Every structure is written in C-alpha cells, then in structure tokens.
Amino acid sequence: MWAFIHKLGSPKWFYGISARLQPWFWVAALILIVVGSIWGLAFAPADYQQGNSFRIIYVHVPAAFLAQSIFVSMAVSAVIFMVWKIKIADMAAAVMAPLGAAMTFVALFSGAVWGVPTWGTWWMWDARLTSMLILLFLYLGVIALRGAFTSRDSASRAASVLAMVGVINIPIIKYSVDWWYTLHQPATFTITSRPTMPMEMWLPLLIMVLGFYSFFIALTLMRTRSEILRREANKRWVRELAGEAN
Amino acid sequence: MPFLERAVSLRLQARNLACERDDRWLFRELDLDIRTGEIVRVEGPNGSGKTTLLKILSGQLADYEGDLFWDDRPMRDARESFLTNLLYLGHAPGVKAALTPLENLTWYQAIAGQPRDEAARYAALEDVGLAGFEDLPAGQLSAGQQRRVALARLVLTPRPLWVLDEPFTAIDRDGVNALEQRLVDHARQGGCVLVTTHHELTPCAELRRIRLGGGGLDDGN
Amino acid sequence: MTGTDGTLTGKAMTLTSGEPHGGLTVAFWATLKRDLVLLLRRRSEVMNPLVFFAIVITLFPIGISPDPQLLAAIAPGLLWVAALLAALLSLDSLFRADYDDGSLEQLLLTPQPLALLALAKVAVHWLLTGLPLALMAPLLGIMLALPAGSYAVLAVSLALGSASLSLIGAIGAALTVGLSRGGVLLSLLVLPLYIPVLIFGAGAVQAAILGDGVMAHLAILGALLALALILAPLAIAASLRISING
Numbered sequence: 001m002w003a004f005i006h007k008l009g010s011p012k013w014f015y016g017i018s019a020r021l022q023p024w025f026w027v028a029a030l031i032l033i034v035v036g037s038i039w040g041l042a043f044a045p046a047d048y049q050q051g052n053s054f055r056i057i058y059v060h061v062p063a064a065f066l067a068q069s070i071f072v073s074m075a076v077s078a079v080i081f082m083v084w085k086i087k088i089a090d091m092a093a094a095v096m097a098p099l100g101a102a103m104t105f106v107a108l109f110s111g112a113v114w115g116v117p118t119w120g121t122w123w124m125w126d127a128r129l130t131s132m133l134i135l136l137f138l139y140l141g142v143i144a145l146r147g148a149f150t151s152r153d154s155a156s157r158a159a160s161v162l163a164m165v166g167v168i169n170i171p172i173i174k175y176s177v178d179w180w181y182t183l184h185q186p187a188t189f190t191i192t193s194r195p196t197m198p199m200e201m202w203l204p205l206l207i208m209v210l211g212f213y214s215f216f217i218a219l220t221l222m223r224t225r226s227e228i229l230r231r232e233a234n235k236r237w238v239r240e241l242a243g244e245a246n
Numbered sequence: 247m248p249f250l251e252r253a254v255s256l257r258l259q260a261r262n263l264a265c266e267r268d269d270r271w272l273f274r275e276l277d278l279d280i281r282t283g284e285i286v287r288v289e290g291p292n293g294s295g296k297t298t299l300l301k302i303l304s305g306q307l308a309d310y311e312g313d314l315f316w317d318d319r320p321m322r323d324a325r326e327s328f329l330t331n332l333l334y335l336g337h338a339p340g341v342k343a344a345l346t347p348l349e350n351l352t353w354y355q356a357i358a359g360q361p362r363d364e365a366a367r368y369a370a371l372e373d374v375g376l377a378g379f380e381d382l383p384a385g386q387l388s389a390g391q392q393r394r395v396a397l398a399r400l401v402l403t404p405r406p407l408w409v410l411d412e413p414f415t416a417i418d419r420d421g422v423n424a425l426e427q428r429l430v431d432h433a434r435q436g437g438c439v440l441v442t443t444h445h446e447l448t449p450c451a452e453l454r455r456i457r458l459g460g461g462g463l464d465d466g467n
Numbered sequence: 468m469t470g471t472d473g474t475l476t477g478k479a480m481t482l483t484s485g486e487p488h489g490g491l492t493v494a495f496w497a498t499l500k501r502d503l504v505l506l507l508r509r510r511s512e513v514m515n516p517l518v519f520f521a522i523v524i525t526l527f528p529i530g531i532s533p534d535p536q537l538l539a540a541i542a543p544g545l546l547w548v549a550a551l552l553a554a555l556l557s558l559d560s561l562f563r564a565d566y567d568d569g570s571l572e573q574l575l576l577t578p579q580p581l582a583l584l585a586l587a588k589v590a591v592h593w594l595l596t597g598l599p600l601a602l603m604a605p606l607l608g609i610m611l612a613l614p615a616g617s618y619a620v621l622a623v624s625l626a627l628g629s630a631s632l633s634l635i636g637a638i639g640a641a642l643t644v645g646l647s648r649g650g651v652l653l654s655l656l657v658l659p660l661y662i663p664v665l666i667f668g669a670g671a672v673q674a675a676i677l678g679d680g681v682m683a684h685l686a687i688l689g690a691l692l693a694l695a696l697i698l699a700p701l702a703i704a705a706s707l708r709i710s711i712n713g
Contacts, residue, residue: 137659144655148646151267153309157709158642162656165638165702169660172691176663183670234269306575307712329578338569344508345501356497357577357584359490 009086011228012237018221025218032211040204047201053117056110058205062212063107064128067135068170070100070216074142075167078160088224090156091231093163094146095223099216101139108132127181131174138166152231256282256317256331256406256438258303263312265298272298273458276312282406285429285439287447290458296442297337297411299458303440304334304409330359333405335413339396343385347371347395350384351402358403370402371395375421389416400428406437414445494579495587502591505564512560513595517603520553524607535612542611543672546621547628547665549607550600554629555661557596558636559653561588562644562707571644575711582700585707589637589699597629617675624681627688628668634692634699635660641706664691 040058047054077093080086111129112122123129142162149155232238257280264274272295280286288296301307303314305321305328314321316328341350351367371380374394384392393416400408408429414422426447429439433452447453506513527545528538565571565588574584604625605618613621639657643649671684 134659134662137655141652141656141659144652145642148643148649148652151309151712154645154709154712158706161638161702161706161709162642165660168698169663172663172694173659176666180666180670304576306572306708308708309712326578329576332576334572334576336569336572338567338572340569340573342501342505342564342568342570344505349501349504353497353501354573357494357574357579359494359578362493 009084009088011088011091011232011235014088015225015228018225022218022221022225025214025221029211029214029218032207032214036204036208036211040208044201044204045198050118053114056114058208060107060110060114061205062209063103063110064132065209066212066216067100067104067107067132069213070096070103071135071138071163071170072167074100075163078163081156082160082164087231088228090160091227092220092224093160094156095220095227097139097143097146097159099219099223101136101143103216104132104136104139108136125181127178130181131177134173134177135170138170142166256436257315258407258438258440259315259318260303261313261315263299263302263310263314265295265302265307265310267295267298274311278303278456280438280440282436282438283433283452284454285433285441285447285450285452286454286456288440288442288456288458294459296458300334300409300411300440300442304332305329306334328407331405332407332409333399333403334409334411335396335399336411337415339392341384341392341395343392344383346381347376347384347387347398348380350395351398354399355402360403366402370398373401374398375424390418390421393417394421397425400432408432408437408439408441410439410441410443412442412444414443491579491583494577495583498574498584498587499591502588503594506591506595512557513599516553516557516596517599519556520549520600520603521607523549523552524610527611539612539614542608542613543617543621543676544669545611546604546608546613547625547669547672550604550625550629551632551661551665553600554596554632555636555654555657557592558633558640558657559643559650561592561637561640562710563640566644566710571707572711575708580704581707582704585637585641585703586696586700589633589703592637593630593633597633598626601625601629613672614676616678617672620675620681620685621672624668624671624685624688627685627692628664631664631688631692631695632661634695634703635664638699638702638706641703641710643710644707645710645712664688667691 036058041055044055046052074093074096077089077096080089081093108129111126111132115122115124115126115129142159145162146155146159149158229238229241258278259280260276260278263276263278265272276299278286288299290296298307302310305314305325316324316331319327321328341347342353345353348364348367348371351370352362355362355367368380371377374397376391376394376398379387379391384395387395393413397413397417410429413425417425422445429441429447430450430452433439441447524545527541531537531541562571565574575581577584601622604621605613608618608621636653636657639653639660640649642656643653646652667684667687671681671688674681674684
C-alpha cells in the first residue's frame, strides 16, 4: 500500500502513466461533448417556459459542477501534499486552480447570458450566481497567494492551507447565500432548480457533464506533465528525456 | 557538574541532510553529530546556507531532505523534548521595542514554562551588563544593548542546547569576550553550542568547525 | 561570568526531566498580557480602525443621500460592512511586528502548542478592535437613522461576529506575514470567507428592525464562532510555520 502511494507520488512514474492515460480522456471528452452539444442544442425539446434559451443549461450547469468539483479536488490534493508530502499532488493542485477559476468564469458568463432572455438583465443577484462569484474570488485568492511567495515550497504549502480553509467554507458560504437569497427575493424564478426535467432534456445534460469532467481530467494531466518538467528540470531523468528528444 | 547526568543522551544528529532553494542545493549529504561539551561553529560564505541549516536544526524549517535525530530518536517523535532543551537566538533579537528589558524577559520566562521570578530577571540583565536599564523601553537602547537583552535569556533560561545565529552582532569588545567565555563555560558544563558568526572564535578544545559552501561540504575537524 | 552554575544545574534538571511547569496557562496569559500592553502603548493603532469606521460611515450619506428613510433601509448592511472593513484594516499588523523583530520565531519554538498562543494574540485583536467597533456601532447607527429597537442587536451581533472575523482574518494574516506587500492580498484572501458572518450579522439587525426573532441569527453567529474557534487556531499555527520559512 505504502509502496504504491509513493510510486504514485513519483513524478517520473506519473509522467509515464499520464502519457498513456491522457489520450483516452481527450477522446472521451471530445466524443461526449460533441454528442452532448448536438443532442442538447438540436434535438432536446424546447422548454415550455423559456423556449430555446434554456439550452444554455448545457454549458452553464456542467461548468458550475466542474467549478465546485475542481475546488474540492484541489483541496484533496492539498491535503495529500501536506500530509504525505507528495509533490505531484501539489503540482496537480497548482494547475487545477487556474482551470477552476476559468470554469467558474464560464459558469458566471453563461449565467449572465442566460439572464438576458430570462430576467431581461445581464446580472441578477441570484443565489447560484452569487455563490459562483464568491467561488471565483476564492480561486483568485489561492492563485494570488501561490504567486506571492518567492520560495516554491512555501507557496505550495500556503496555497494548500488556503485551499483547505476554502473547502471548509464553501458549503457554509453556499448555505448562507441560499438563505440570504430566499430572505431577500422570495419565490422568484431561479434558473436551474427545476422540480422535474424530462429524460430527453436530462440525458444530454448528463453527457455534457461527463464530457466536461473528462476534459478537466485530460487537461489536468497534460498541464501537470508540463509542470513536472518545469519543476524537475534539474533531475537526471528529465535531462535524459530532453537528450532523447534532441 | 552541571548537565553531566544528561551528558550521555544530549545528542543532535543529522543524517544525509540536504536543502534545496530555488533549484540550487545549499548543501547536501550533510552528516552531523553534535554532542555534549561541543561548540560547533558553522562556517561558510554569505548565502551558503548557514542560517538555513540552523533553522533546520532548530526545528523551524520543514523544507529539507534527510533525517534529524534528537537523543537518538527521530525528531518528529522527540520534538517536545527537543524544544524544552533548546534555546535559539536568531538574526533578529526578538526584543519588543515598546517593552522594557524586564518585560521582555517576563514573556520569555513565561513561554519557556519557567515560574515567574523577578530576581532571576534582574540577575540575568545584570549579568549581561544591563543593570540600570531594566525599566527603559528597549527601543531607547542601542542595538548592542538590545542584543544583550536577547543574550540575557542564556542566563535566564537554562537549556543545554544553544543554537545561536550571529550572536556577536552589534556587541562591543568586552561583551564579545564575555560571550565567548560564556559559550566555552556552557560547553564545559555539559551543554552544547551551535553557532554561526563572522567573529573569529579563540581556538579551544571544545571548538569544532563545519564548513558549508560551494554546494559541497568538507567537515574540517 | 558570574557563578550562576549552581542554579543553572538545578533548573536545567527540572526543565529536562518533566513537564514545563506553569505550562500552557502561564504562557497563554503572558502572551495575552504582553500584546495588550504593546497595543495600549501605541494607542493610535487601536484608534485607527475606530476612526476609519466613523469616516466610512460618514461617506455614505454624502455619497448616496442624506434622506433618513433611505439611510435607515440600508443602515444595517452599511454598519456591518464598514465595521468588517475596519476590522480587516488592522489585521495586517497582527503578526507583522512579531515577524519583523524575531519574536515570532521564538513563539514557534516554545514547547507550548502554537495554536493556543496564536489564539491569545487573536483574542487581543478582538478585545481591542472587534469589541470597540461593536460598542461604537450604535453611535454611528444614530447617524444613519437606524430604527429603534435594533441597537442592542447591532452591538451584540457585531461583538459575536467580529470574534469570528478576527479568527478567520488571522489565518490570512498568518499566511501573508512573510510577504513584503501582503496587505491587499490579505483582503483578497479573507473577504470571501467573511461573507457568511456578514449575512447572518446584518441579517440579525434586519430581523430586529422588522420585529422578527433574532435568536436564530445570533445562534448561527455563535455556531460560526464555535467552528472558527476550533479550526482557525490550527490553520493559523500551520500558516505561521509556513510563513516563517519565507
């Protein structure tokens, strides 16, 4: 068990295995997203209330899902790094942060675009959008903190602590914002909390969500690989690799 | 003799210690064995990692490779015992300018787990030549006098292992001689001292040198 | 060198042979007292957040409108936000002086648990920032035409909430103390985490104005404080150990 964990933690081993895994996730992401988009945008029935504008759900919801999941995976990586001192976990966390921030931005932007036909305005202090905005600030904080240190080890550990503090706070923030929203804007139309969604709308959404996840995994693998090369540039195995390439 | 009962177990060891900063090895494959009765002077040019080594050996830095042992136990398990035996004086004296020397020592006495003892504080300040300055805000004292407030802790809080980073900074010649004698006395009483300094220590039987620098290490015994 | 050898031996033996006597309680109170004395000797540092609070509150009627009805409607939020920012302002110096003069290293090297000694420092911050702000807030409430019946709740909610703010903020202060320009970064890290406290704090005052029960809000503020009391000191201690590395 321990041997396995440490093998997993070895950058060289990870570099090898990720090279083999990566294409599969790219292919899965491509297929799922293409199928999901075509199905969702062209074949799923229009919403009886919102018409065709509801179709932005196929971008908004997967992005929002991913935005939250990435923060959680980042925090889990941070714990692994802090407890077992596995550097690869920190490299993954480092590349996840900008990715998560980007996803949060996509969720916010698609929410804003959706707001135009639904509310007639680009921005409403909707519970989900507000939580997303705060999540974006949390991401920006982690990224800024990591960038502020000159020593890489301190940067990694500080960002890890902040990610852990953040992940404890995310549910608290989410529930407080939900509570705040119901207090101030009772019973208006919220964009995604729908009681029932017919199968033919729901299935393409699921496919899109899975597609986004595959995309996230593939991209994280890819970027972690380049992070490995950057950080381990002095190590013999990386030099040998570079020698081979030349 | 002081500390003699402990002499057998007072031992700080480092095995295969290495520290990397910004893709540069400060030192690597460093083996140290510091025992009772020794004054170990860490030498090396600026930037060779003297302060970093002292911080690692005093348990402040976790960013290193290799193993540390205290009393033949891994540092991780022996941390509390280690800290109750350690007195560390860093680059900065750790003296609050707005507090008087006496108040500064009060806090140090309390966090060291010592009972409140005003007489001991006065005695310690007198010992380092600060009699008459006890109740002046430390900010009004000279740099050398502030350093002496920090040095008073060597008298105030008896701990066998001293880790001193440039303790001679800003001290006048008499003070330097007294401090040097204090280090020798401490070693002779069964304590041990780990010190960095630009000041040339008078050679004596207790003194041992460790040289850092150039990424490598030659243990010049 | 005077002959203190005799006493030296005796003390060394007691120290090394058992628990440090006096122990944690003594160290906790000594740290608390030291920080109180330090701050009280530099009163301007204690006064600054209070003056800031007053000035910010003055800006709003000037910037928005002197209309008492309008001001009364937004007063709970304004008071809470301004107090929160004032508390944030003084956080940067929480560990900075100790870091600069080297006493932070010494704090880290005591055999006592760092988390609890850090808690003593946070307690001082609350006593000399959060508590005075809470006591001053009703005064500023009068200037904003805050409706009668909510003054006590304002003070209590601020007193309770600012304790959480000090604890959460201290994590940010500990993470940024080693950075030369940590001030703005500190706000970026800490403000998103302040949102739940703000929601329930301002909500309590709002509820008092509407004549609703405020106990639920105060209970939640209390729960947040309890959570922060348990978790924040650990995060602060971990962060300080990272920051001392530079």
